[in-house]
Amino acid sequence: MLIDGLQCGHFTxxxxxxxxxxxxxxxxxxxxxxxxxxxxxxxxxRWRDFGRANEDLMAFARTGREIREIAASGRVATLVGTQNTxxxxxxxxxxxxxxxxxxxxxxxxYNTQNSIGSSCYEPVDTGLTRFGREVVQEMxxxxxxxxxxxxxxxxxxxxxxxxxxxxAVTHANWASLYPHKRNKPDDVLRALKEHRGIxxxxxxxxxxxxxxxxxxxxxxxxxARTVEMMGxxxxxxxxxxxxxxxxxxxxxMRKGRWTRGGGYGASATGSxxxxxxxxxxxxxxxxxxxxxxxxxxxxxxxxxxxITHGNWLRIYDEVFSPGEERRAARAx
Amino acid sequence: MLIDGLQCGHFTxxxxxxxxxxxxxxxxxxxxxxxxxxxxxxxxxRWRDFGRANEDLMAFARTGREIREIAASGRVATLVGTQNTxxxxxxxxxxxxxxxxxxxxxxxxYNTQNSIGSSCYEPVDTGLTRFGREVVQEMxxxxxxxxxxxxxxxxxxxxxxxxxxxxAVTHANWASLYPHKRNKPDDVLRALKEHRGIxxxxxxxxxxxxxxxxxxxxxxxxxARTVEMMGxxxxxxxxxxxxxxxxxxxxxMRKGRWTRGGGYGASATGSxxxxxxxxxxxxxxxxxxxxxxxxxxxxxxxxxxxITHGNWLRIYDEVFSPGEERRAARAx
Numbered sequence: 001m002l003i004d005g006l007q008c009g010h011f012t013x014x015x016x017x018x019x020x021x022x023x024x025x026x027x028x029x030x031x032x033x034x035x036x037x038x039x040x041x042x043x044x045x046r047w048r049d050f051g052r053a054n055e056d057l058m059a060f061a062r063t064g065r066e067i068r069e070i071a072a073s074g075r076v077a078t079l080v081g082t083q084n085t086x087x088x089x090x091x092x093x094x095x096x097x098x099x100x101x102x103x104x105x106x107x108x109x110y111n112t113q114n115s116i117g118s119s120c121y122e123p124v125d126t127g128l129t130r131f132g133r134e135v136v137q138e139m140x141x142x143x144x145x146x147x148x149x150x151x152x153x154x155x156x157x158x159x160x161x162x163x164x165x166x167x168a169v170t171h172a173n174w175a176s177l178y179p180h181k182r183n184k185p186d187d188v189l190r191a192l193k194e195h196r197g198i199x200x201x202x203x204x205x206x207x208x209x210x211x212x213x214x215x216x217x218x219x220x221x222x223x224a225r226t227v228e229m230m231g232x233x234x235x236x237x238x239x240x241x242x243x244x245x246x247x248x249x250x251x252x253m254r255k256g257r258w259t260r261g262g263g264y265g266a267s268a269t270g271s272x273x274x275x276x277x278x279x280x281x282x283x284x285x286x287x288x289x290x291x292x293x294x295x296x297x298x299x300x301x302x303x304x305x306x307i308t309h310g311n312w313l314r315i316y317d318e319v320f321s322p323g324e325e326r327r328a329a330r331a332x
Numbered sequence: 333m334l335i336d337g338l339q340c341g342h343f344t345x346x347x348x349x350x351x352x353x354x355x356x357x358x359x360x361x362x363x364x365x366x367x368x369x370x371x372x373x374x375x376x377x378r379w380r381d382f383g384r385a386n387e388d389l390m391a392f393a394r395t396g397r398e399i400r401e402i403a404a405s406g407r408v409a410t411l412v413g414t415q416n417t418x419x420x421x422x423x424x425x426x427x428x429x430x431x432x433x434x435x436x437x438x439x440x441x442y443n444t445q446n447s448i449g450s451s452c453y454e455p456v457d458t459g460l461t462r463f464g465r466e467v468v469q470e471m472x473x474x475x476x477x478x479x480x481x482x483x484x485x486x487x488x489x490x491x492x493x494x495x496x497x498x499x500a501v502t503h504a505n506w507a508s509l510y511p512h513k514r515n516k517p518d519d520v521l522r523a524l525k526e527h528r529g530i531x532x533x534x535x536x537x538x539x540x541x542x543x544x545x546x547x548x549x550x551x552x553x554x555x556a557r558t559v560e561m562m563g564x565x566x567x568x569x570x571x572x573x574x575x576x577x578x579x580x581x582x583x584x585m586r587k588g589r590w591t592r593g594g595g596y597g598a599s600a601t602g603s604x605x606x607x608x609x610x611x612x613x614x615x616x617x618x619x620x621x622x623x624x625x626x627x628x629x630x631x632x633x634x635x636x637x638x639i640t641h642g643n644w645l646r647i648y649d650e651v652f653s654p655g656e657e658r659r660a661a662r663a664x
Binding site: 042044100 | 369423426428432434
């Protein structure tokens, strides 16, 4: 089974059929970039509709146990995530309420500064703010995974230090292998590892580079070097694959409602045309070549299992459990 | 054990201590009258804070099983309800999301016309609207009890007919015993009974009248006449007790944001001074006199059990279960 720690875009029935065909047992979808609480609830509502219409192919999961059960039933376990915290509208109490609505992964910042901390594109990194600290602790309490993928390095280090639960960089690469503001330097990855966290290696060309996108062997080689640095228990997959993205979607991702300019986000040129997927991942179902690619890169079967799903499951089990414990405790 | 189908106002730690002292094992609180979705989430958030600070006295319940377990542990099981549907902001999808946040009872209208139907104070009763029909069906699906207490009679009859699950008038009386727009005429109560629903008899003086408020024996006599009309399986308690209400609270209840006038709501004069509680229910813990009052009115022990909690539990078990089934089915 494959677990993909981050995908985005417009998922269709065909998307899930292709994910299933590619051996994906669990995927975290992006339920919003810039959306506030009501807009996010509208998006969740639409995902619920989608889920009811496609329950033969996918189901929403809230726990590691549910992920295993859904995947075992031949469907794609779907984790609801957001790539920003705008949905909180600065209310600490909304963390728990969105967790109740099924939110399981929340990135602290998208591409701009917010009340929680700095994005990787800010000239000044505030670090995790006072509110940010509250939010991380609350996410720990209610069982939402802290995602640092687009987050600035100082803010990331603070969040890793603050979080009692392991945190994730769901979709990025090691900056020493491909320098990019979105990729993570040694100190962040070291801290991530020391706090039992995980890096989901991306296949997104803008932050992976043409060289590692050339073949699954090349990409698996990048993963192997990352594992050498971080250890086999702290690396997973987070492709950052965008489904059915059109110019309007890139406009929304790159500009949101905060700028009349351009050039922001992972595209150096600010281009609004879709970037080509990795050469070995042109079709969604081709994600299925990854396990074999990892084996060819020298990983043992056990190591491949850790990278493809075992490490994610360990994190999910540890992070999501509070919600379950809370439900069990409610009537205790 | 006593189950009170509706209370409102500002609950304090002392309120719950007094409810417990009075033998209340379960109470539905009013989490909003006119509040939209974000305001309602803020109120839910504050209730969560309150719950954490007072977990020795109360806990939130989402199922009949949880009600029994919490009450058995010597605490007050608390059901989250609203007296209006403004929180939906006309989104059908929000019914499920608020159910996820713990909402278990929702009154279709408060004192004004809305997109779902008519209040008991409207000159023209639209009946249940097309959207209202969707909402009732969705409440059935996700396990939220339909409350018709302030709802107009035609809208109520439509909702009773539409709902596949039993519905409730959580806090009102039989209009033949005390004529008031808030009380329910024979045809509504007959339909309610035929569809396995329940009337929660109120002690609120404005809709109960001085005569029945004079003593618990007098009030139990009113209940006895109601049972003669509706049958022993369709009558419960819904005091409509307001805790710690001040003028600002009455202003909000009576006027909300929709009128510069006054005179609306259950007070014929539009008075904003608190109305005196029933003579036998001046202090909260005195609710504990009700079982003995019912026995003195001639009810058997088994009948008293039905009125004080058994009928509510039957309704809750039947209505709330879909949510549990849904959770169980998610991973199936």
